[in-house]
Structures are given as C-alpha cells and as structure tokens.
Amino acid sequence: MRLKRGIKDGIPIALGYFSVSFAYAVLARKTGFPIWFPILVSATNFTGTGQFVGTELIAAGAAIAELFSAMLIINIRYTLMSLSLSQKMGSDFPLWQRAIIAFGVTDENYAVAIRQPQKLTMSYLLGLMVCSFAGWVGGTVCGAALGDVFPPSLMSAFGIALYAMFVAIIIPPSRSDKSVLFLVCISTAASCLFYFTPVLNTLSEGWVIIIASVFCTTIAALLFPRKEPASDQNTSKQETPNSQNNTDIAANDDNREDLK
Amino acid sequence: MTLEDMLIGCLIMAGVTYITKAISLLLFRKEIKNTFVQSFLYYIPYSVLAVMVFPAILFSTDIIWSGLIGTAVALILSFFKRGLLVVSLSSIAAVYLAELLFRILL
Secondary structure (H helix, E strand, C coil), X not given: CHHHHHHXXXXXXXXXXXXXXXXXXXXXXXXXXXXXXXXXXXHHHCCHHHHHHHHHHHHCCCCHHHHHHHHHHHXXXXXXXXXXXXXXCCCCCCHXXXXXXXXXXXXXXXXXXXXXXXXXXXXXXXXXXXXXXXXXXXXXXXXXXXXXXXXXXXXXHHCCHHHHHHHHHHHHHHHHCHHHHHHHHHHHHHHXXXXXXXXXXXXXXXXXXXXXXXXHHHHHHHHCCCCCCHHHHHHHHHHCCCHHHHHHHHHHHHHHHHHC | CCHHHHHHHHHHHHHHHHHHHHHHHHHCCCCCCCHHHHHHHHHHHHHHHHHHHCCXXXXXXXXXXXXXXXXXXXXXXXXXXXXXXXXXXXXXHHHHHHHHHHHHHC
C-alpha cells in the first residue's frame, strides 16, 4: 500500500524529470560527450543543477578543486533538506536504509515527501524515489540517443516543467497559511534582490539559495513559531515514553510561550 | 576530454553529491525538540523552492514572453489547487503555444 502511494506520488516527478534529464543529455551530447557519459552521470548523481554545471566544467577542462567546490556549493542545500527529512523519518530507521534513501534526496522528492502528514516509511520513500529515478535515467537515455531529432521548440517549453511543479507545491499552502505566504513573499524578494542587483548577482546559485533561504526562514521561524508540532511530537512521545523526552517537550512548551 | 577526465570528473560529482545528501541523514538521527529548529525545518522547503523558482522561472524558456505566460498559467492553476502534473503539463503547453504564436506573428 505505502509502496503504491510512493509510486503514485513519484509519477508527476518522473514526468518532470524525464524532460529535464532529456535536456541535460542533449546538451551533453552537443558539448561533445560520448553517449554513455550523460547516462553514467545521471545514474550516479541524481541531481539537476549539479549535473548541468559539473558536466560543463568537465567539458571546459576545469581543475579538480574547481569541480569539487562548485558541486559542493550547488548541492549543499541537500544537507538542509536531509536534515529536515531526517526529522520526519523517526529514529527507528536503520542506518543502511538511511544510506539508500540519501541517494534519492532531490529537490522534488524532498518537497513531496516532506508534505506527507505522517511519519515516512521506507516503502513509501523507496516507491517515490525509484519512480522518479526511473524518469531521470529514462529521460537521459532517450535524450542521449535521439537528442538530434528532437524539435528545439519543444525543448524550450520543457524548460519550465520543474519550475511549474515547484509553484504548484508552494502556492496552495500559501493560501491557507499566512505565515507560509509571508515566507514565500520575503524569499521571492530576497531571491530577486540577488538576481537583479549588480554585485550580488555574481554570486553562484548555490550560495544564493543557502543565504536567502536560511535568512528568510530564520525570520519566519522567529515570527511564527509552529504552534502545533503536534502530530510528530505526540507519536514520538508514544514511541519512547521516557522522562527525558517529556521534560524536553515541557521545556519546549516554555520556549514557545516565550516566543509569543 | 580524455576518458580519464570524464571518469574522474563523474566520480567527483557523484561523491560530492552523495556526501551532501547523506551527511545529515546519517549523523542527525535523533529528533530535534527545540521549537525554533522545528519551525525552521518546517518552513525551509517553502523558502528554498521560492528562491529557486523566482525569478528564474521567467527566464526558463527561450523568450521572456513565453516564460511570463507559462508562469501565469502555473500561478493561476496552483492557486486553484490543481495537482502537480496538471500544473506542470499546462505550463509546458502554454509556453509551447505562446512560442508558436510568436513565431507565426513575428
């Protein structure tokens, strides 16, 4: 059952991925890479922006240190996402399962998984990630194989696919939750500031994402602390009903009073 | 590019990517009880996505006008709570039609 839900949630991501990785493979072939290279990269990396930039750098003959730091800056946002995902997985997740799930952490998989109202299970995450990974690798294979005959006009239209999906993730909760709306607005403003201001726009995308989102989220978390971290905390209380846990929750409630 | 360049490059990309994804999943296994941190982690995805989408979505297509139209379609449909796939495919279609129209008119 849970596996099925995961697969079902993974289908729209897989379709979005198919188009993006298709574009990636076509670009890699145009840059002069052999047919197997984009496929190998997609199968071992499973990340969007990082692959585009990394492949470009390799083509340009970049030094290893440059490739390393560029990948680190672009991908460091995953560390934040994994941290927040880790909180939704419960402490009974064995290490080897975490090691597998880690590979499937992407912007979209994360965004969909974190929206689940209940604790995440291995089968749900596996369904979600295997499905989207299939779309990612499938798109790369097709793009590498038949990129030359694909009409460029359609390619341009596919460029908007994942962005549109992100919009569909952030707008509905902004409608029902004023604090999310506030956060989305200041984040957009911050992003535009970095995008259009002369000196600031030389900063790489990875840094902009980290600086702007950490700053804006801190403001939102201070102004609107979550009143009911309820469901998560209650389940954890039942799972490990020790005194340590309870005092922590009590202290936590005090903090919340202070913030109000 | 030699074969070696490509293989080493791919290895570095894969290694760095996996480490950034795995490190906090493997190291931070305990649940965080602090309200601020909990709120922070609850809010962060919305902020990250907003920063990634705007204003980049406007420039994600060949011409700004089709980007604007695609963005408008995505905003309107998701305001009325359509699903991810519907929003995504509608935006793609809107961009494609818009660019087709521009090519015919100009």
